[in-house]
């Protein structure tokens with residue numbers, strides 16, 4: 001039964017014989033089979049074609065034998081489904097046709113909504129994936145409102161989310177309207193994935209580390225909590241980068257498990273969490289390209305530090321870099337499972 005899978009046990013705080021492992025961005029450009037499947041199809045079209053999304057989700061499970069699949073999609077998919085003008089520019093990321101720069105832009109954005117059957121392609125893709133996965137659990141995901149807002153306000157990827165952080169302080173009411181809207185969409189996206197068979201969810205607040213704890217608690221946490229509250233009955237993981245000072249606040253948003261990047265050892269992270277919260281992470285993605293003995297020493301340190309937490313799911317501190325040799329990922333999975 002998937003209920004007994006090592007991943008779901010760890011997410012509930014129970015250690016099993018097997019150290020569960022999966023990789024953020026395990027589907028994607030590190031895999032030749034992904035590049036072949038995606039050839040000639042725009043990113044968001046692939047996300048919205050159930051056969052393609054299911055196939056791409058399954059590829060890293062077949063190849064690496066990881067303990068979880070993560071649904072192949074993107075954090076901006078619910079916005080696209082609500083009719084917002086957004087595309088994913090190859091090699092760049094999400095780009096919005098009408099960035100939110102003034103009150104009229106905001107009013108235009110939040111007038112969008114998800115039509116009743118808008119999430120049908122997501123549910124179909126998840127159902128197809130789950131039917132093929134057997135005992136391996138599928139993790140559903142969504143973007144946290146702060147990270148989504150950073151793209152919506154900037155119009156695309158940005159280094160330091162400057163415009164979003166300005167808006168948060170300059171016009172708290174507009175900020176609240178924007179993040180409430182994004183929380184509704186991300187919450188609906190998570191709920192659709194769980195309805196269709198996802199056994200856990202992860203909320204990605206990749207850029208939350210740009211906020212102080214006070215700003216995080218006032219300006220980001222409430223909307224993230226609303227998104228997480230949209231699902232029930234499955235473990236919830238909350239992840240960001242540069243979040244050493246935010247780990248407890250991110251747990252307080254309603255998470256069962258906290259994802260940790262490579263900038264803080266897992267024992268220190270666990271101490272900040274009071275020693276009671278399962279953790280996920282935190283292999284430094286840079287070491288994937290190092291010689292195996294160097295990487296293996298790092299893996300030993302990560303797993304050793306992870307013993308401080310009630311349970312540990314081995315993962316990277318952020319996504320798989322596209323140039324990664326996929327053989328290294330398979331080797332890490334074998335290493336974790338042989339322990």
Ligand code: 1CP
Pocket residue numbers: 023024025026027028029043070071072073074075076088089090091092093094141147156157158204206318319
């Ligand atoms: O395998 C998996 O992990 C599932 C697929 C997945 C996930 C979880 C994709 C596919 N995107 C995401 C989430 C996502 N998208 C996040 C949160 C996770 C993270 O921080 O890595 C973020 C910030 C985005 C936004 C985004 N979409 C970016 C980042 C841009 C930036 O600001 O630096 C990019 C490059 C994309 C496009 C994208 N999404 C996913 C893939 C495989 C790609 C590349 C598309 C391509 O050109 O092939």
